[in-house]
Amino acid sequence: MKITLTFDNGPDPEVTPEVLSVLKARGLLATFFVLGDKLRDPARRAACERAHGEGHWIGNHTFNHLVPLGLSSQPDISTREIARTEALIGDLAHPDKLFRPFGGGGNLGDSLLDGPAFEFLQRERYTLVLWNAVPGDWAYPDTWVDRALDACRENDWTALVLHDLPTGAMAHLDAFIARAADEGATFVQDLPPDVVPMRRGEIVGPVRQYVNAAA
């Protein structure tokens, strides 16, 4: 059982530092997929800088996370949601330009990207990072740990989506790590190849099902 921890939708000025402290105490490294809009706040940016400084990877998770890119009707969505966020991440960005779209509730489907966004990611040599476990920590802040362990048992290598948001869920992060470790889990920072269908603009796995051809 191998687990890659990812934290989406931050940074948060209170919760991200809590998560970082847990990871540091456990000696684990993760990836934080941040929102560009939040990075404009100095306290949130400071949390992101701390994460980067402590060896975590920083990825792009759109600017404002309002409408899945595959459902958007805005013609310049790539610029507004992806490029603008990458510019705000600046030198904190992972050199592979990690980008994680969102589908609403963790759904993997053709709402993730529209055609122009997909072409933009290829042209600008982004790495598309998906997931294979979404235990819904935001909806089950006190019971997500069991759900996450169930999900991890189903995969050889899990890319687990959690959220460094003020839901109370991250109070159980250390307990999750302890219980997973008791079951023999190994935590790694690398991303499972199965959830990375595009690496530096090259298509390396099935990806068309995530692109809304009609958009």
Ligand SMILES: [Zn+2]
């Ligand atoms: Zn998200």
